[in-house]
Amino acid sequence: MTINPACIAARHVLAGMRDRLRGDALLQLAISGCIEVERSGFPEQAMYEAASHCEGCVPCQAWAGALLDELFPERVVQRQHVARYCCQSMFDTVTCRDARVRFSFERFRNEDPCWCINGEYVFANYCPWCGTRLPCQAFEADFPPPSV
Numbered sequence: 788m789t790i791n792p793a794c795i796a797a798r799h800v801l802a803g804m805r806d807r808l809r810g811d812a813l814l815q816l817a818i819s820g821c822i823e824v825e826r827s828g829f830p831e832q833a834m835y836e837a838a839s840h841c842e843g844c845v846p847c848q849a850w851a852g853a854l855l856d857e858l859f860p861e862r863v864v865q866r867q868h869v870a871r872y873c874c875q876s877m878f879d880t881v882t883c884r885d886a887r888v889r890f891s892f893e894r895f896r897n898e899d900p901c902w903c904i905n906g907e908y909v910f911a912n913y914c915p916w917c918g919t920r921l922p923c924q925a926f927e928a929d930f931p932p933p934s935v
């Protein structure tokens with residue numbers, strides 16, 4: 788399997804910018820294909836070209852993702868948590884204490900499994916975001932840690 792020379796060039800530029808990547812959220816989003824690359828956001832020509840290349844190149848986005856995982860190991864941990872939930876929205880609503888709608892798993896009268904919404908025992912059966920049937924237990928036994 789040969790790699791496209793344009794890919795090699797883009798990856799070379801990005802690999803040389805590890806330090807820059809660490810603190811530059813815009814660049815991180817651009818090379819993961821999450822946002823459109825705009826000329827004005829990238830003063831240097833080389834970086835602009837590398838970022839624009841990633842925008843349209845799936846293998847390079849995957850490569851950039853691996854580079855970001857290396858720079859930010861917490862991304863990997865976070866992904867492992869998210870993977871245990873039916874979808875990202877459910878993960879957010881269960882784990883974010885400030886979420887407007889909060890889902891939590893409780894045992895009604897210490898017995899019946901129950902999904903609560905905002906602390907009320909509503910016995911929710913399905914995820915409102917992706918439609919998956921909710922499990923009869925918490926998605927993760929010990930995460931999020933119980934509030935103090």
Ligand SMILES: [Zn+2]
Pocket residue numbers: 791793794795797840841844845846847
């Ligand atoms: Zn590429």
Ligand SMILES: [Zn+2]
Pocket residue numbers: 873874875876877914915916917918919
């Ligand atoms: Zn869901």
